[in-house]
Amino acid sequence: MKYYLAVDLGASKTRIAVCSKDTIVEKTVEITPKQGDEYTIARFIWETVRKRFPTYIENIEAVGVASIGPLDIKKGIAVNPTNLPFKEIKLLEPLTTYFGTRVLVANDAVAAAWGEKNYGLGKPFKNIVYLTLSTGVGAGVIVDNHLLIGKEGNAHEVGHIIIDFNSELECGCGGRGHWEAFAGGINIPRVAKLLASKHKISSELFEFLLKHPEATAKDVFEYCRRGDRLGMLVVDLYVKASRAGIASIINTYDPELLVLGGGVFLNNQDILFEKIVSGLENDVVTSMPVIKPTAFGDDVGLYGALALAANPPRELLEVQGV
Ligand SMILES: [Zn+2]
Structure with a gap:
């Protein structure tokens, strides 16, 4: 065999x-x-x-x-x-x-x-975007059954879509206002600290972040679940950034199916999925794709x-x- x-x-x-x-x-x-x-x-x-x-x-x-x-x-x-x-x-x-x-x-x-095209939710479709919301933000794109590659292999670098051109927030790539700067798992604790100092928010999450420089996105989402004000603000910003990014993806690639995956999303689907998806059609010029979490998990x-x-x-x- x-x-x-x-x-x-x-x-x-x-x-x-x-x-x-x-x-x-x-x-x-x-x-x-x-x-x-x-x-x-x-x-x-x-x-x-x-x-x-x-x-x-x-x-x-x-x-x-x-x-x-x-x-x-x-x-x-x-x-x-x-x-x-x-x-x-x-x-x-x-x-x-x-x-x-x-x-x-x-x-x-x-x-x-x-993988989604060959084995997963994408089987019946010719136009598919797989989006990972994880440590970073990235995508894979299939248009008219063609896998997009690009001149250097970067046709799918959607994490660096500028979602706020007035933003001071620096991305890992050095650019400002990129989607990944707001929604890359690695950047989430930093976003929390910035919001806390900008809006002078006192919160248990902020105290925690000051004491634990190694804190991760997981900690921020945990505080959000407990009702921490700063945690909720960070997640709200995460949702808004991701809605802007996803609307841009749909407007650009015109997919029939958008599959969502990545650790940050999959671990917090219950609080993210509905918020990200509902009302998205208001920012989309084309018809809406089917949007689903990957069935493959990890x-x-x-x-x-x-x-x-x-x-x-x-x-x-x-x-x-x-
Ligand atoms: Zn960037």
Whole structure:
């Protein structure tokens, strides 16, 4: 039997799965290495597969990698990835050597869009956007059945849509007023501190943030759930920013289906989904798409990677020349 290897490379965790052409057969979730050189991650993937899935290794037909970005799409290298201390992570070339088979590498949200198209909610549609609301904000876009790539592989960088051109809020990329500056999980504690000092809000969340510089988006959402005023303001801003971003996506790409995923969204669906979606049609010039959370949960990146391996998109084959 033929198998495919799916790899979802994240800043904190790396998921690796052996798959049939339709589904995940066996998977493992590992901590992503934080030290080493540009080949460390590829070596780690190879060693993990040898250790965990030795009986499948001879029968792997192709490898798909859904990776954190930004990517040098032609070379299949992650360049200065957010939250990982590597200047470069070489994927395409070393993995091709290790596995001796075809390897395709794409940004994780791009892969997820392809996964939704092949295995998920996107099956009946030609025009799909997968949006991840996670540590960062990103998307994968399929228009008229074509996976969008762009001249350097960045046709989907929706997190850097300017949603407030008067904003002082700086994004991780250096720009101001970008969607990700408001809604990237990594930026949420910073947004809370800024709002607190600007509006002179006293709140338990603010006290907590001052004492815990390592606080995360999870903490902010927890305080919001408890009714903390600052926590609620931050989440309200998150919702407004995401509504503006999503309206821009719909107006730009005209999708039939918009799938929502990403850790920050999936962990807080109950308080985010309705608020983000209701009334959105007022800001949209085209007809509204179907909007749904991904049904794959944490495995969406793996299904994306499987789709790259088992049914490679022509657009990516052309760029990566395999
Ligand atoms: Zn930006």
